[in-house]
Amino acid sequence: MTSFNEHPYIAINWNDIEDMIDKLTWEKLTEQFWLDTRIPLSNDLDTWRTLTNIEKDMIGKVFGGLTLLDTLQSQDGIQSLKAAIRTQHEEAVYNNIQFMESVHAKSYSSIFSTLNTPKEIDKIFAWTRENEYIQHKANRIHDIYETGSDLEKKVASVFLESFLFYSGFYAPLWYLGNGKMPNVAEIIKLIIRDESVHGTYIGYKFQIAYNQLPSQEQEDIKNWAFNLLFELYENETKYTEFIYDDLGWTEDVKVFLRYNANKALQNLGFDPLFPDTADDVDPIVMNGISTGTSNHDFFSQVGNGYLLGEVEAMSDDDYSKWD
Template sequence: MTFLYYKAINWDETEDEFDQQSWEKLTNNFWLDNRVPVAEDLKYWAKLSPTYQQLIGRALASVSMITDYQSEYGAPALREGRRTQQEEAVLNITTFMESVHTKSVTTIFRALQQNQQSSAYFSWADNNIVLQQILDLLDQQMQDSSIAKRQAVFILMETVLLFVSIQPVVEVEQLSNVRNMISNILSGSAIFTSYLGYKFRKNIADLSQTQHDQLVVTILKLEASLQKMVDEFTAQLYTQVSEQPNEIWQFSCGYANQLLGITQESLPDISSPTITMIKKISLRSKQASSSNEILDNDATEAMQESDYDF
């Protein structure tokens, strides 16, 4: 008979303070898609041309596919390399919140679209060959035994691929509640990627210089392959729109490499509604880490009647 040993998590035994900090940031950032009044955007949505409705619908369906992959495969693949029990707890929340991010797309479609049209958007994403090739490429890397490489893949998907997909949605500023939903998704993403970037840097610090350099080269080659595919995917997304933004790749790739510690260079000075939103959310997340904005989850707080208003 095999003897199994289980150990309870004692959060007072701090092995890595960043685990505790990230747990508190994630729980303070908790939200649900059905609390965002997306239906209030219906009036402006109806004024958009069918071309732009299709662009936004397909972009959102792509977001759903990305976050669904992260919840079903990405985050679970990182548990094997956990350094602490608290790290697995953080990954559990990450997995759940990625599912919330996925569900939020359906919530948007329910508020703005007929079911038949929503199905067409999902079908477009499901059958888009380039998007499937991108996910297949990243999934192949996610199967690698190197946890550091898996963490890098998760971050690339959560930045490079997610940013290009949310861009058409964020650019339409009149869809204020849909943009709030995207902002919520990006806020969670900022915490995920900051945390995993930190864990990645700890993992590669344990490698020999040769192993370290080989991993960095592998990541840069992966980014080069991704760029060609993401450019093709973006062109297909904007196929019926005359103006196709090109600045998001340079920014998102630099953003990912900063998180991974591959580069210390400043992000390119590019202005767009999407990049502005990402920068604000990233700055807010960093400021919360160094201030009292993160609430102590162990503090006792009396319940109010309003807490039961759903």
């Protein structure tokens, strides 16, 4: 019989931290904890009834696509990253991220159950299985999770968290900026706040491993990442045209995509690819992307500050100070 002393099981010790970013990120994510059940989505029904059928169809497709991507991230993405953890605390952070990605996916079902009939919901989920553009990006990222290197998996995860979600985020942020669907948008703001931390944290872990590579290997993975981004952007522009052309929003959404693609590259420590900056994005949407808490009364409408106080997403400076 093997002695336990030969192969002791190691308890995680949060009083002995190897990488302080693990501790800071754990604290940030737990401070930000939320559930969709606390957001009064039914308060948006009056606005929903005033929207055109084209708008309702767009919103259903947008949230269906987001549900698919959050499902991918919760079921496959974060699990694939655990193979390369550096510390037990890093795995604990990944566990938190994985759970919250499941919360995100479930939140869209709460929106559907409030706004849509069962038949409409079935149609939305059938669409996610059949649309070539949403399936292409999901399967492309999934393939990397299955067969890519540890660094390639982190690149794919950051591109998903910091870039691919944002074609879907545009619509609810636009409606929020125009005084419509505030509670639906509240959920999106909560998700954005989480994804901000997820993308920055995973990008930080990428940079640690990347900086230890020989220069030629660094160049190889960098070229691979930019080629992947080009491929995903090309597909994302087609997806955006499919979703938004009928509303005339497509070109504005593409600016938003390019801006967030640059943010994804920044999370990986790379220079931006596109000339677009925050100043080029529709200011109504940029205002909506602010992650501060809403001033909702606790006993009527519960905003994203509902037991949390004011919690801001982690900024780049929070991480760079620990480099």
